[in-house]
Amino acid sequence: MAIHSDEGGMTLVVKTVTRLTVGLIFLYGVYIVLNGHLSPGGGFAGGVIIALSFMNLVLAFGGKKAVEIVKKNAVTAMESIGAILFLGIALLGFTEGGFFRSFLSQGETFKLISGGTIPLSNIAICIKVGAGLFGIFLTLMVLMGSERKEK
């Protein structure tokens, strides 16, 4: 998608730097989430990092562009989906006899596929936290601004 320099947002320098780094930030967030049960970090930190990568994009390229790309309803819908996923994992625990019982095998301790439902919960929390914070960001940043022009 061709992003013109005079579109809004910050100067061209910031835009080019953002174009380079936003992908890396996103990848770092995904790494933090997936390795939540092995190394420090987890659903929360990873989700916030992913939300920050989107915020970085919006701040660099201006609010109007962002609203077209990501409808605000889509963001809050994703947040509800993340929350329902996490509650689903909790309710699936009933198959093992109780709320929040882990229904997956624990795998080998230090491998990526280990820790029962912890990686799944991490992913659900990441979707929820990421979408939620980006939703707050969009509401505070973009909508408040456009409302000012209306008045």
Place this chain on the structure above:
Amino acid sequence: MIELYILLALMIVGALAAVEMKNLLSAVIAVGVVGLGLSIVFLLLKAPDIALTQLVVEIVAVIILIRATLNMKNADDWLGPRPLGAVMGAVFMALTVWMGIVVFRSLPSFGNPLMLVSQRYLENSAADTGAANVVAAIILDYRAYDTLGEATVLFTAVVGVLTVMRRKGVKSHGDPQ
């Protein structure tokens, strides 16, 4: 652990500066610095999970606070303290320091916590949950119900912000049903 005391002292000075500063934007940045200092202190205290989360969450908080300082006239920058509040605040400070000296004596001293329940977490979290990161094991398996409540808190805050930021709360009579 001398560097811990230096950092804590700098954070207190930073917090006082943030509170008393005239320009609001620089006050917000001062709070950001205090949050950064806190993240480093967490690293010193061997809590990497929390340092990462604190750093990242603090960046989001600073972004939101800076957004709040954008749309205001700078007439509101320096507003003197409320007299009654200042007195109550000073009394609270004295009370806190007194409490610190008298009360914290009965806590286990800094450096050897009463590892009553946590020792069992450390011993058999690998066997019980298979996760290497004990903190992740606690928040997502032993006390996962806490994290469900906590995720709900964030969900409530998002819906709350959407509710408060609605352009029109009460329908004017002309509105369709």
Place this chain on the structure above:
Amino acid sequence: MMTAANIPLLVAVPLAGAFLCALLARKSHPIADTLGTLTVAVVLALSIVAVFSPAASHAVGGWPAPMGILLVMDGLAAFMLVTVSVVAFLVMIYALSYMNAYTGRWQFHTLFLLMLAGMNGVVITGDLFNLFVFLEVASIASYALVAFGTGKHELEAAFKYAIMGSLGSLLLLLGIAFLYGYTGTLNMAHMARMLGELGQAPITVTALVLLLSGFALKAAIVPFHSWLPDAHPSAPAPISAMLSGVLIKSLGVYTIARLVFNVFGITPELSNLLLVLGAISMGVGVILALRQWDMKRLLAYHSVSQVGYIILGLGLGTPLGILGGLFHLFNHSIFKSLLFLNSGALEQATGTRNLKEMGGLSKRMPTTSWTTLSASMSISGVPPFSGFWSKLIIVMACVEQGQWFYASWAILVSILTLASFLKVTKFAFLGRLRKRFEHVREVPVAMRFGMAVLALLCILGGLMLVPAAKEMLLDPAVRVLDHGVITLGEVVNL
């Protein structure tokens, strides 16, 4: 039967309802309404089942008590759940038609269900930090609901309420941190046992003071009540009914009772502290209410005074006192939420909340007037109504313990309450009908249904003391508190 396995459903069902409502109901009112009402109905059914089944506890995730979180469904929790869900169900039906004046329908239902989930979470948990987390869920949902109208006064009141609420939560977290530092555990029963073994220390007294002030702030007990008279009137009527009716009780009074009786154990000076706090709240609340002309502010001040009654009853520490306190908690939830629903009906019909501008409305609004009358008589303690019985038990408990001052103080405050509500009845319903209100019509049927059922509960409230009903609902709760420091469900001893 409420087996141990489906205790968590009491929190999982409202949460699922809230998340689905936020996902599906954003575009259409009917989905939001049906989802909200259905979920509250299911929660009401679950809590009624919980009353009839024996005490049980559920270790979440299968981990025994101090390691994992233990959910405890004992007599007190079942009693609180019934109180919360009865009021929530009737308020939801009332809100179906009242909230048509507001935009953002799905946000209202989502926040309402989240507040209900938070209150249920606080009531059934046996873990102190978990109680803090769900208390925070219910509080943030109530901050947003107070600011629902996004008008000038709603936003200001919501901001003050949110700031004081956040400060209260910080005090709570600090108190929990102190207790964890000293006892090494977070499960309430295990902590009670550790406090017994390790004995009292300056740190536990400070933790108790911090926790009591945090919970007193949520219950709007006097030194911390300044947010309530601003917050409750600005909220939409069904929300102020929920706030005054059940929120300040399950987040404030229930938590104080659980803490004082089951974790720290009642001691003479603690009992005196509660008696003094209760008496001051009663006095300050009713005196400030006497000079109010805005109906909702008057009701908010009476909430502060009636919570003082409950704290007085619980503070006595005797089984009769606890019975009086809990019974008054149930009654106050019923008649205070009814009064706020009535004020909402009056405001919707006449467009004003000022008693001076109203007059002679009983001719135009029969249902609202008789329901307000029954609620006013009940709150002032006029004999056949429910409020009289609970205040009578509290006074008898005071006399039984030789606290003559508190007994006479309770009677005096009740008389002042009667005076205040006679003023409401005279100015709002009797007297000459103003020309402006010639064309005033009664409120829609959904609102009338909610008010009528609550009014019936006000009138029949006295039947709760019939031995059969008392043994089923009230006595288990009194036994839990009277039993003092007990194990909340089985705790594996480390």
Place this chain on the structure above:
Amino acid sequence: MIHAWLPYVLCALLFSVGVYAVLSKKNLIKIIMGIIIAEYAVNLFLILLCWRKDGEAPILHPGAVGQVMVDPLPQALVLTSIVIGLATTAFLVAIAMRLHDRYGTYDITRIRELRG
């Protein structure tokens, strides 16, 4: 001997700075900053509780058997408390911005219209 409780006292001082800001400042944003600083102090106190002399971070790795580790439980609590703090801050800032929209100022003494 002073090391036994000095960090706690410094943390209590930070908490009192936060509460001082909430009680005495007129500007809404300064009040919110006071709440944030108090949140930082309470989280700091929880992590101070769990530090152990020459303890390691609570991450198990293949070699570490029987190694002295810090207390992981308050760290789990602080993870929750940090995000609660963020949720409260975001909500308070949203209300403060709408109040600024309605009243045109951040000065809480001029916003006080609810009387009685």
